[in-house]
Amino acid sequence: MRATPTRDNPDSRQSEIRKLLCESSEIEKRLADWDTNLPASWRPVKVSGENCISASIQRAGLYQSHCHIYPSLPVSKTWNKYRLAQISIQFGMLNLLSRFPSLSTAANDISTRRHRIQQEADDICACIPYHIGDRHAPSAVGDKRVKYPHPKGVPTPLPHYLHATAIGGYQLLDALTALVSMTVPLREGQREWVGGQIMRVFKIYNIVRS
Numbered sequence: 001m002r003a004t005p006t007r008d009n010p011d012s013r014q015s016e017i018r019k020l021l022c023e024s025s026e027i028e029k030r031l032a033d034w035d036t037n038l039p040a041s042w043r044p045v046k047v048s049g050e051n052c053i054s055a056s057i058q059r060a061g062l063y064q065s066h067c068h069i070y071p072s073l074p075v076s077k078t079w080n081k082y083r084l085a086q087i088s089i090q091f092g093m094l095n096l097l098s099r100f101p102s103l104s105t106a107a108n109d110i111s112t113r114r115h116r117i118q119q120e121a122d123d124i125c126a127c128i129p130y131h132i133g134d135r136h137a138p139s140a141v142g143d144k145r146v147k148y149p150h151p152k153g154v155p156t157p158l159p160h161y162l163h164a165t166a167i168g169g170y171q172l173l174d175a176l177t178a179l180v181s182m183t184v185p186l187r188e189g190q191r192e193w194v195g196g197q198i199m200r201v202f203k204i205y206n207i208v209r210s
Contacts, residue, residue, distance in 0.1 A: 017096050024093045031086055042075055044068035044127075047149050054147045056134035061197050063125035063190070067149050073163055073171050076127050080175035083120040090116045091184045117184050124175050125190070128197055131168035135204050141166045169201040176201070 047053060048066040057067075070076040094113040101110070133148040142162040150156045176198050180191050201207070 014100050014102075017100050021093060021096055024089055024096070027089050028086075028093075031082065031089065034082065041071055042079075044070055044076075044079065044123075045151055046126075047151055049152075051152045053129065053149045054134065056147055057129045057149060060134040060136060061128050061132070061200060063128070063193060064122065066126060067129040068123065068126045069130050069149055069151065070127070073131065073168060076130060077171045077175070080124055080127065080172075083124050084175060084178050086120045087117050087179075087182065087184055090120075091182065094185075114185055118187060121179060121184070121186055121190065124179055125194065125197075128172060128176075131164060131172045132201065132204060133164065133168075135165075135169075136200065138204060138206055139165055169204050173198065173201055 046066050046068055050058075053062060053067060068076075070079070090113045094110060094117070097110050097113065129149045133146045135146055139146060143165050144161050146161065146165060148156045148160060148164060176194055180194050180198065
């Protein structure tokens with residue numbers, strides 16, 4: 001008589017992991033649907049070069065050669081929530097696949113999951129200049145001396161000076177602290193770079209660590 005699979009045998013564990021992968025894929029699909037159904041106005045605008053990103057911004061905190069601009073800070077914050085959710089689900093699936101590589105398929109490829117985690121982390125980093133510009137220290141709310149990235153030939157909207165100096169850094173902290181606290185695989189030095197940007201936000205807003 002054939003024994004019933006238990007939690008202690010490989011067949012049982014593989015079956016459980018297969019079920020978890022299916023559930024994770026469903027969550028992934030819902031996240032993809034959210035992205036697909038967004039209005040065009042919510043899409044980040046990718047900019048690069050000194051015509052869009054001043055040298056002072058590049059020195060202050062530009063992770064790669066580009067950054068993103070959003071219609072508003074709340075939209076950027078919402079995107080970062082989405083990115084963290086994507087990183088969490090991709091990392092969970094990566095761990096499951098690492099335990100049973102035989103379950104890896106074209107749709108569930110380990111390298112694909114790693115690449116997606118890295119892309120979402122990079123996109124979180126790409127929003128930092130939009131939130132805090134070239135700031136290093138406290139400044140007056142609405143300070144127009146602060147430089148922010150902008151599309152070529154399109155100046156920074158006046159309300160952004162007000163909103164970004166007041167709350168731009170605060171709206172970054174949740175995403176940045178969550179990213180550095182995750183044990184996800186990131187590009188060498190990226191976690192440390194993000195940690196430096198967190199310290200920069202603390203300095204801008206005179207936040208004292210407990």
